[in-house]
Amino acid sequence: MTKTKSAASARPEDEKLGIAPSFAYGLQHVLTMYGGIIAPPLVMGQAGGLSQPEIGMLVACALFVGGLATILQTLGLPFFGSKLPLVQGVSFSGIATMIAIMTEGGLPAVMGAVIASSVIGLLLAPAFAMIVRFFPPVVTGTVIVSIGLSLLPVAAGWAMGGDTTADDYGSVANLGLAAFTLLLIVLLTKFGTPTISRLSILIALVLGTVFAAVVGAADFSTVAEGPIVALPTPFAFGMPTFNVAAILSMLIVVLVTFTETTADLLAVSEVVGTKVDSKRIAAGLRADMLSSAVSPIFNSFTQSAFAQNVGLVAITKVKSRYVVAAGGVILVVLGILPVLGRVVAAIPTPVLGGVGIVLFGSVAASGIATLAKVDYRDSLNLIIIAVALGFGLLPLVVPTVYAAFPAWFSVIFQSSISSTTMMALLLNIFFHHVLKRRRAVDAEAVSVPAFREIPHELLAILKEGDHYVGGALKDAEDNEIAVRSDDSR
Structure with a gap:
């Protein structure tokens, strides 16, 4: 009788499949999100003008920290971790902001901003779990669209060759290689088996690189430089520096990360068929922030849940959190193999450009899908989206728009994602909370009692x-x- 009751009360995510099946399914999770987890360090490395070995170190560190964050989120500690099958990795949402910070103060300023904002976010996590109502689809969708659009210029720069001083920058050969990689992704997605379709980005990276090597457009001479196995060196790019404007700017990214992770927590709970309350959401957000605060020590950036793996849970029907924890172990192992990071860093930039168009475009597309849930009968939602996106994209289309403003202002508003989030959030609160409350008070104080x-x-x-x-x-x-x-x- 006791056994039956225990079995009935067991949560689907607590199912244990055994070591071999768990690692097999865990590897599938790693392959599904691999392209996404290596993209942010590649973007940051290219934008910072780092060498291939240094970019390889960023990639290895991203894998290592992502694995630790995944293990924390899935297995959990008291008050930390949602204990749901969620894969963690470097968040896309902070890239534009971190590039803006890096332009002013280098990687140490980025690391300092990530640490400080994450510690503040750790304190705010329980409160945010209670105010999710201020982030409806009209806000989250607009922010996600701006994330994708703000990263597309990065993909374009990659497709042209990455190095603006190179003689072949923008050449037909570079753009052709990017187009070839993009075509591979489209064909693999359309005509491949379900497994191949899900791995189309990773396969296209490999095939595009092989093709580039055949035509002499790939350089792997630096892959052998450095150790094959090594633990990440703490603060390899220098001790972090702390700038108030940079911290405030990254704090906005933390709020966006909260929104993304909360949405993923709710989505995966529906797929798994388990209950998620404010306490569990707060525990998941705390895990994000603790991982993000520790991440810069090992040369990585803000951590958040990966939405594409929620889809994998739905497709495979494998709901065990221990499977994703096994994937986290695999990521940690990959992270202590810097030679693998150097191989990834040697991928030709135009190949990354072809992948980036799909990768960043899919982020914008997911935001559009979120905006499809918005009620447009009230034109106010349309105004929120139009003003927030227009305001957020100003520094993207005219990079010098805030050139005459103070440095602290530029750091915050030069980032499309930061400015879009602030405008969408403030307009939503003003239109749908402040004005709505005033109309309700006026109606109650004047119209209703008087007619009575x-x-x-x-x-x-x-x-x-x-x-x-x-x-x-x-x-x-x-x-x-x-x-x-x-x-x-």
């Missing part, structure tokens, strides 16, 4: 021209009509 003062029997004897204004009933000459509860006027 008119006796029902008087409605039948009202004369032409009688009207109601300013809380009083008046005749055609605007004289106030004395209303008595007994009979006539």
Whole structure:
């Protein structure tokens, strides 16, 4: 009797499949998100002008920290971890902001901003779990669209060759290689088996690189430089520096990360068929922030849940969190193999450009899918989206738009994602909370009580021209009509 009751109360995510099946399914999770987890360090490395070995180190560190964060999120500690099958990795949402910070203060400034904002986020996590109502689809969808759009120029730069000083920058050969990789992704997605389709980005990276090597457009001479196996060196790019404007800017990214992870927590709970309350959401957010605060020590960045793996759980019907934890172990192992990171860093930039178009475009597309849930019968939602996106994309289309402003202002608003989030959030609160509350108060204080003062029997004897204004009933000459509860006027 006790055994039956225990089995009935067991959560689907707590199922244990055994070591071999867990690692097999865990590897599938790693392959599904591999392209996504290596993209942010590649973007940051290219934008920072790092060498291939240094970019390889960033990639290895991203894998290592992502594995640790995944293990924390799935297995959990007291008050930390949702204990749901969620894969963690470097968040896309912070890339544009971190590039803006890096332009001013280098990687140490980025690391300092990530640490400080994550510690603050750790304190805010329980409160955010209670105010999710301020982040409806009109806000989250707009922010996600801006994330994708703000990263597309990065993909374009990659497709042209990455190095603006190179003689072949923007050449037909570079753009052709990017187009070839993009075509591979489209064909693999359309005509491949379900497994190949899900791995189309990874396969296209490999095939595009092989093709580039055949035509002499790939350089792997630096792969052998450095150790094959090594633990990440703490603060390899210098001790972090702390700038108030940079921290505030990254704090906005933390709020976006909260939104993304909360959405993924709710989505995976529906797929798994388990209950998620505010306490569990808060535990998941704390895990994000703890991982993000530790991440810069090992040369990585803000951590968040990967949405594509939620889809994999739905497709495979494998709901065990221990499977994803096994994937986290695999990521940690990959992270202590810096030679693998150097191989990834040697992938030709135009190949990354072809992949980036799909990868970043899919982020914008997921935001559009979120905006499809928005009610447009009230034009206010349309105004929120239009103003927030327009405001957020200003620094993208005119990079010098804030050149005359103070440095702290530029750091915050030069990032499309930061400015879009702030504008969407503030407009949503103003339109759908402040004004709505005022209309409700006005209606309750004036309209409803005043009409209740008119006796029902008087409605039948009202004369032409009688009207109601300013809380009083008046005749055609605007004289106030004395209303008595007994009979006539």
